[in-house]
Amino acid sequence: MADAMEMLQGVQGETTCSICRSYFSEPVTIRCGHSFCRACLSSTWRVEARAISCPECKKVSQVRELPAVNERLVHLTELGKQLHSQLLQSSQGQSQCARHKEIFKFFCEDDxxxxxxxxxxxxxxxxxxxxxxxxxxxxxxxxLQHIWNHWGKCFEKAEKDLAQKKPVVDWQWMITEEFNKAHCFLLEEESLCLEGIRQGQRASQDRISQHMRILQDLMLELQEAGKEPNLELLQDVKQLLRRSESVLSHWSKDVIPELREYRIPGMVEMLRQFRVDLTMDPVPASPWVVVSEDLKSVNAGEAWQVETKDPEYSACYAVLAKQAFSSGRQYWEVDVTQVPQWILGIYAPYLRRKRQRNVDFCASLFLLQCVKKEEVYYFQSDPGPLKLQMKGPVPRVGVYLEYSSGTLGFYNVLQSSLIYQFPSIPFAAPVTPIFSPGPPLPGTKAGPMTLSPVDSHLCVCCSSPL
Incomplete structure (x- = not known):
């Protein structure tokens, strides 16, 4: 039996493919003398390879065609299989059931x-x-043979796909085209916005020029009236004074430009990827404001009475955020629907001395204030030159902070438009968001100024959070 096993091992060594480790199937012998299954050898030779080599000894051959099937090796393989079967049958006596001492005859598929x-x-x-x-x-x-053939086909297909110069679906081209379309669309929108700004500037200049001509005419009339006899002067003075008061009352409405809503498509959606979950400091900077228990909103106290119009002074009646930022990009939104007058911005305790665009950066507060007079809302920055008017309120304000570039911008979330952006601020220390829900209008009780949840959105049709 031992001699037979040694013979079987020798035959198996000569009839086994070194690639699949099984008996040969359609064996072929290459020039170096090594033999392999025809399918195995075909799968290892790449289609695009200029030279092919033996999978076993790595000897390179310039002949790319597969040799004919080695019939003598086919015959030897069949003899090896028969010998293995006979030895298996003769050795079955050694493979017995441990319980009954009988030869195994069956195989349980379930167990x-x-x-x-x-x-x-x-x-x-x-x-x-x-x-x-x-x-x-x-x-x-x-x-096993079926699985081997299946994977062989998959391997051949993968080889062909790998040999192709271009992928079946050119995703790189398609994605590039989508970004190009978005870029062209934004360029068109930018052009429309810039043209609107130029038209607005021309209209504003025309209004100022017209108003100056009216003032000049009125001044001439006043000078001429001063030369008239007393009786005639008394007859005309009431009309001149009435006209003067009317011209002066319309001065701010005519001269202060209107805040135009230049919509920037996708701007707010892009900024929202930098949203941070802010909370307010439970100990406010002033006793005139009251912070809610959840630290998400602040109200003006009943005793708050402010006579000044100075935004920086009003900011003293404010509350800071618990968070401070010294790197990265941050964005937060504040619901001011119930607050007719408000102040938003940041507190920067230390700055590098710098002066840009008529803005002195020695200040430590950078604020945007909304003031209501009659039915008109006025927006002004501190520091900075901003002074614009708007007929309606802004229900929600977005604030974007980028520390490294010193960017601080304020946005009308509902219209996806920019309200104001400070020039590059030279931050030198962590900065903290600041909130002031006032000053309250005389005789009114304002609601809370509320931090919007990071997952909330504003409904355009009703201006309410979703």
Missing amino acids: QTPLCVRCSQSPEHQTHRLSPIEEATHSFIEN
Whole structure:
């Protein structure tokens, strides 16, 4: 038996493919003398390779065609299989059931174990799928061969796909085209906005020029009236004074430009990826404001009475955020629907001395204030030159802070438009958001100024959060 096993091992070594480690299937022998299954050798030779090599000894050959099937090796492989089968049958006596000492005759498909005749008749295997050992072995070999052939085809397909210069779907081109379309669309929108700004500037200059002509005419009339006799002067003075008061009352409305809502598509959506979850300091900077228990809103106290119009002074009646920032990009939104007058901005305790665009950066507060007079809302910055008017309120304000570039911008969230952006601020220390819900209008009780949740959105049709 030992001699037979040694012979079988020798035959197996000569009839086994070194690639798949199984008996040869359509064996071919290349020039270096090594043999392989035809399919195995084909799968290892790349289509685009200029030279092919032996998978075993790596010897390069310039011949690309597969050799013919080695018939003598086919015959030797069949003899090896027969010898293996005979030895398996003769050695079955050594593979016995440990319980009944009988040769295994069946294979349980459910338990994946060999069984003798008596085991196969036991109650525990009555409902199981049983097959003769030879049949089960043959079935497993067929399954393995099927899997091998399937993966061989997959490998060949992968080789062909890899050899292609372009992918089946050119995602790089499609994504580039989408960004190009978005870029062209934004350029068109930018052009429209810039043209609107130029038209607004011309209209504003025309209004100022017209108002100056009216003032000049009125001044001439006043000078001429001063030369008239007393009686005639008394007859005309009431009309001149009435006209003067009317001209002066319209001065601010005519001269102060209107805040135009230049919509920037996608701006707010882009900024929202930098949203931070802010909370307010439970100990406010002033006793005139009251912070809510959840630290998300602040109200003006009942005793708050402010006579001054100075935004920086009004900011003393404010509350700071608990968070401070010294890097990165941050964005937060504040609901001011119930607050007719308010102040938003940041507190920067230390700055590098710098002066840009008529803005002195020695200040430590950078604020945007909304003031209501009659039915008109006025927006002004401190520091800075901003002074604009608007007929309606802004329900929600977005604030964007980029520390490294010193960017601080304020946005009308509902219209996705810019209200104001400070020039580059030379931050030198952590900065803290600041909120002031006032000054309150005389005789009114303002509601809270509220930090919007990071996952909330504003409904355009009703100006309410969703």
